Amino acid sequence: MLGSAAQPDKCGVCGGDGSSCQRVFGMFEDSQVNVGYQKIIEIPVGATKINVTEVARSRNYLALRSRSGRSIINGNWAIDRPGKYEAAGTTFMYKRPTETSGESFYAEGPTTESLVVYMIFQQDNPGIHYEFVLPVEKPAHPPQNSHHPAQSYGSVATGGLREVSALASSPVVTHRGNVGPYPVNAGGAHHGSAGPHHGNAGPHHGNAGPHHGNAGPHHGSAGTHHGSAGTHHGNAGTHQGSPVVSRARGGQRDRRLQVYHTDPEEDPVQPQPVYHWTSQRTTECSVSCGKGFQYPIFDCVAQDTQELVPSGHCDTASKPASVAEACNTHACPAFWSVGAWSQCSKTCGRGIHNRQVLCRQAYANRTVTVHHHSCGHLEKPNATQPCEARACTHWQIQTDWESCSVPCGVGQRKRGIRCVSNQGNVVGEGECSAKQKPTDSETCDMGPCVKTWFYTDWSSKCSVECGIGVQKRSVLCLTNYINDRSPEGCEGPRPPETRACTRPHCQRQVRWYTSPWNQCPVQCGNGTQNRDLICVVKLGNNFTVTAPADCAHLDKPPSVQPCSAGPCGARWFITGWSECSKSCMGGVQVREVRCLDDAGFPSSLCDVAEKPSDQRVCHSHPCIPDLDENCKDKHYNCPVVVQARLCVYSYYKMVCCASCTHAERRATDPRHHGVSGRRGGA
Numbered sequence: 001m002l003g004s005a006a007q008p009d010k011c012g013v014c015g016g017d018g019s020s021c022q023r024v025f026g027m028f029e030d031s032q033v034n035v036g037y038q039k040i041i042e043i044p045v046g047a048t049k050i051n052v053t054e055v056a057r058s059r060n061y062l063a064l065r066s067r068s069g070r071s072i073i074n075g076n077w078a079i080d081r082p083g084k085y086e087a088a089g090t091t092f093m094y095k096r097p098t099e100t101s102g103e104s105f106y107a108e109g110p111t112t113e114s115l116v117v118y119m120i121f122q123q124d125n126p127g128i129h130y131e132f133v134l135p136v137e138k139p140a141h142p143p144q145n146s147h148h149p150a151q152s153y154g155s156v157a158t159g160g161l162r163e164v165s166a167l168a169s170s171p172v173v174t175h176r177g178n179v180g181p182y183p184v185n186a187g188g189a190h191h192g193s194a195g196p197h198h199g200n201a202g203p204h205h206g207n208a209g210p211h212h213g214n215a216g217p218h219h220g221s222a223g224t225h226h227g228s229a230g231t232h233h234g235n236a237g238t239h240q241g242s243p244v245v246s247r248a249r250g251g252q253r254d255r256r257l258q259v260y261h262t263d264p265e266e267d268p269v270q271p272q273p274v275y276h277w278t279s280q281r282t283t284e285c286s287v288s289c290g291k292g293f294q295y296p297i298f299d300c301v302a303q304d305t306q307e308l309v310p311s312g313h314c315d316t317a318s319k320p321a322s323v324a325e326a327c328n329t330h331a332c333p334a335f336w337s338v339g340a341w342s343q344c345s346k347t348c349g350r351g352i353h354n355r356q357v358l359c360r361q362a363y364a365n366r367t368v369t370v371h372h373h374s375c376g377h378l379e380k381p382n383a384t385q386p387c388e389a390r391a392c393t394h395w396q397i398q399t400d401w402e403s404c405s406v407p408c409g410v411g412q413r414k415r416g417i418r419c420v421s422n423q424g425n426v427v428g429e430g431e432c433s434a435k436q437k438p439t440d441s442e443t444c445d446m447g448p449c450v451k452t453w454f455y456t457d458w459s460s461k462c463s464v465e466c467g468i469g470v471q472k473r474s475v476l477c478l479t480n481y482i483n484d485r486s487p488e489g490c491e492g493p494r495p496p497e498t499r500a501c502t503r504p505h506c507q508r509q510v511r512w513y514t515s516p517w518n519q520c521p522v523q524c525g526n527g528t529q530n531r532d533l534i535c536v537v538k539l540g541n542n543f544t545v546t547a548p549a550d551c552a553h554l555d556k557p558p559s560v561q562p563c564s565a566g567p568c569g570a571r572w573f574i575t576g577w578s579e580c581s582k583s584c585m586g587g588v589q590v591r592e593v594r595c596l597d598d599a600g601f602p603s604s605l606c607d608v609a610e611k612p613s614d615q616r617v618c619h620s621h622p623c624i625p626d627l628d629e630n631c632k633d634k635h636y637n638c639p640v641v642v643q644a645r646l647c648v649y650s651y652y653k654m655v656c657c658a659s660c661t662h663a664e665r666r667a668t669d670p671r672h673h674g675v676s677g678r679r680g681g682a
Contacts, residue, residue: 010133012048021048025131027055033121035332035362036288037063040117040128047132048109050092052117054102056126059336059381060119062103064092067114073105074120077333078377088113102126109133122335274303275313277320289332290363295322332362334374338381349392349422357383393431395438396420407578407592408449414441450640451490454478454573454594455497457612462501463516467538470516471501476573476600491637492644495576510537512551520563529563570597570605574612579639583662584623590615619666631657 008014011021024047028040043050052062063074064087072087073094074080082096085105089112094105109132119128279296286292300314301307339356359375360367372380398416405411417440419432429437455475463469475497477490498516515532535551537544573594580587593614595606635641638656646652647660 011135019136021133021135023131023133025129028119028128028130029125031125033119033125034287034292035121035290035335037118038121038288040119041130042067043111043115043117043132044134045112045114046110046135047115048111048134050090050107050109050111050132051104052106052128052130053104054097054119054126054128057097057099057102058124058126059122060103060125061122062094062105062128063118063120064105065116065118067116072115077120079379088115110135273313275300275309276303277314277318278306279320282325285327287328287332289328289330290365291329292327293324294327295324296320298322334359334361334370334378336360336375336378336381337367341385344387346387350386350388353385353387355383357381393419393421393427395432395436397438401442404444404446406446407590408446410443410445412441413444416440449479451477451479452575453490453492453495454575454592455495456571456573458499462503464501464503466503466507467543469501469503470498472498472516474571474573476596478573478575478594478600491640507539510535510546510550510554512536512554512557513543514557514559517561517563520565522563522565526562526564528560530560533557533559567598570595570603572606572610572612574614576643577616577618579642579659580618582619584619584621586620587618588615589618631661633658 006015009016009018009020010023011018013020026041041052054060054062061074061079064072064085065075066072066088073085073092080094082094085092085094090107090109092105092107095103097103117130119125277298278301279298281297281299282294283297285294298319300309300311302309302313337358337360339358341353341355344353345351357380358369359372361370361374396418398418401413401415404413417438419427419429421427421431453475454477456473458471458473462471475495477494513534513536517529517531520527520529533556535546535548537546537550573596575591575593577589577591580589582588591614593612595603595611597603597605634655634657638659641647641652641656642659642663647656647663653660
């Protein structure tokens with residue numbers, strides 16, 4: 001019901017108080033177990049929430065079968081895969097060991113038949129926990145007879161039925177836990193179908209036997225003295241309707257049984273009973289396979305009824321001695337025996353542990369090695385496993401090769417090498433092998449050195465404040481590597497040292513126009529420099545020469561002045577840009593930048609912050625189709641031909657076809673107009 005505060009109890013009853021069932025649990029801790037199948041616990045009909053778990057991981061296996069002997073999990077010496085198994089009206093979930101627990105299986109229930117839990121032991125028992133829930137059967141309350149208020153009666157004409165207690169034998173293995181009022185067979189000498197009085201195998205079995213049952217000595221569906229027509233019951237009993245005195249048998253667990261009862265005055269005279277020792281059952285075999293021993297169990301019985309009585313009724317001195325008998329002489333199933341792990345196969349890095357894995361078989365308290373096919377039904381343990389003693393180290397190339405130290409000729413180039421561990425951590429170089437270290441420097445040949453023009457940037461100021469003026473720069477002929485200041489030998493025309501510059505927004509005015517001063521006739525020291533003077537009329541960007549008289553009202557600038565070459569100081573000199581390293585998809589152009597003093601010698605006095613760049617990206621446009629295979633450069637100096645703009649001549653265009661064609665395509669590409677324009681202006 002929605003909103004109800006009721007909760008299901010442990011028995012699954014909504015709003016119940018837990019009285020309709022009882023939890024049965026315990027721990028099988030017997031460590032003295034032998035190799036092979038060992039019975040652990042019997043699960044009765046109607047059990048729910050069944051959970052059997054090995055408390056620690058081991059090489060043992062849980063097994064489950066029905067009371068009738070039908071295998072459900074891991075029967076017939078075959079190991080099943082983990083998963084779901086249908087049996088006894090429910091589903092068992094079988095799980096293999098984990099890191100924290102061993103084998104286990106679980107079922108919600110209820111079961112429709114009795115089940116027996118076994119363990120296939122191959123090593124010492126780490127402990128097995130079991131638990132399940134059983135329903136509590138509430139006894140009926142028949143009407144009370146006034147003559148016998150302490151007894152209950154049935155409706156049988158010759159006598160009534162009453163309930164008495166009988167106790168079954170205690171198990172011999174070690175179990176801990178609470179099993180409540182429901183007897184649980186736990187692998188003892190008198191459990192299941194192993195006792196001499198169980199099922200249909202006892203000497204008094206059948207429909208008239210006094211000791212009929214399926215679950216141990218002297219008990220069955222309703223306990224001792226029960227059957228379709230027991231000794232004191234039904235139409236086949238010797239003393240039908242005669243009274244029977246109910247007794248609690250010492251050393252047995254409580255069970256419920258039903259016997260006939262009649263009035264005392266109808267009891268015939270009973271003769272003095274005679275008792276004697278008899279052996280109709282034996283202890284369980286000490287081992288499940290490989291030859292063990294079992295001993296007969298002597299019970300005291302009444303000679304006339306063959307009913308079990310307390311042992312005090314028989315003469316202790318006449319009790320026969322228990323003589324061992326061989327049992328389970330068949331060989332035990334083979335099992336895998338593993339040795340200790342060896343040391344790691346490598347002193348560093350990943351290696352392998354090895355161990356010996358043998359198929360062995362036990363017989364008569366000793367084991368022998370057998371062919372591995374005998375263990376084919378079992379999962380073979382790993383004979384190897386990976387290991388890693390410590391991390392190894394190796395050399396790692398940190399960076400690619402740097403640019404060559406010189407623009408031409410033979411130089412050096414370097415790259416970064418470091419010592420790292422397998423995890424990528426940088427360690428000292430002493431941790432890596434010096435013999436295996438890759439080279440971190442090598443020579444590089446940038447080709448022969450040639451002379452080329454070096455020049456400074458254009459001056460930042462125009463020579464006039466309004467109109468068209470002049471900008472200047474310095475030009476030198478130098479090699480790009482060798483310290484040679486000779487002005488001869490540079491190929492191509494000398495780059496211009498002046499260019500026009502414009503200052504807009506002029507008003508009409510008359511003024512003296514002075515030409516730039518002629519270069520001081522000396523490179524250093526004092527001299528005299530001249531310049532031209534003209535009177536001009538300026539209107540916007542237009543200049544008109546007029547008569548000197550029109551400027552007579554103005555102060556005439558001097559046309560001669562002293563000059564001093566003096567120390568010019570260190571300045572940055574640059575070469576022209578090299579050819580692009582790629583014709584498309586982004587290349588690199590380089591030039592050499594040097595700091596030179598007044599005499600043209602290298603100097604370290606230039607301002608580093610003003611140093612022009614020596615590298616730039618070029619030809620970033622997509623690649624154009626390849627040239628015709630016949631269009632090739634036939635002269636080694638074709639880049640200079642292109643730089644000198646000699647491709648307009650048919651001869652150079654023929655001998656430097658590839659270079660000239662590329663230059664022509666770059667010139668027509670609008671993405672290079674800015675670059676071409678600057679070079680053209682130079």
